[in-house]
Amino acid sequence: MKSSKSKTIILLILLVFIWGTIIYKVLKQTSDNRIDRIKKAEYKLDTCRNISKRDYKLFLNYDDPFLGKESKERKKVETQKINIPRLPYMIYKGCIYKASRSMGLLKYNNELLFVNKGQKISDIRILNIYKDSLKIKYLNKEFVLKKN
Numbered sequence: 418m419k420s421s422k423s424k425t426i427i428l429l430i431l432l433v434f435i436w437g438t439i440i441y442k443v444l445k446q447t448s449d450n451r452i453d454r455i456k457k458a459e460y461k462l463d464t465c466r467n468i469s470k471r472d473y474k475l476f477l478n479y480d481d482p483f484l485g486k487e488s489k490e491r492k493k494v495e496t497q498k499i500n501i502p503r504l505p506y507m508i509y510k511g512c513i514y515k516a517s518r519s520m521g522l523l524k525y526n527n528e529l530l531f532v533n534k535g536q537k538i539s540d541i542r543i544l545n546i547y548k549d550s551l552k553i554k555y556l557n558k559e560f561v562l563k564k565n
Contacts, residue, residue: 502556505541509551509562521546523562 510522510529521532521543532551536543544559545552551562 502558504555504560505539507541507562508565511564512546512548519546521551523551 505525508524510524513520513522513531518533523530523532523538525538525541530538532538532543532546534543534546540555542554543551544554549564551564553560553562
């Protein structure tokens with residue numbers, strides 16, 4: 418019985434010693450002295466000034482590694498400018514639902530207008546009215562006005 422009691426005492430002393438060491442190390446790491454050392458450190462920012470400027474040329478006439486074929490000289494494709502008509506200033510404010518139809522609220526030429534589907538205002542035709550946008554046709558091009 419006596420050896421069992423002495424083993425328990427030795428194990429308790431060892432347990433207290435181990436936990437004491439762990440708590441001491443945690444407290445030492447979280448002390449304010451470490452923060453003061455970090456604040457006192459000096460940093461040099463002169464490294465950005467010593468970068469030399471060089472001109473690099475890229476040679477892109479190599480074979481495409483993903484195609485596995487030899488590259489052929491590409492023909493220049495002629496580009497055409499597409500004239501997209503510029504919309505007059507207008508803002509879509511929202512929609513109002515009635516029993517059988519919906520109406521949109523559109524600010525056009527500083528006037529607040531109620532518009533219906535299919536209605537024409539100067540060169541603008543209302544194609545569809547949605548909750549968050551208005552689909553219009555202006556000079557045979559379709560546009561979508563988002564709610565603002």
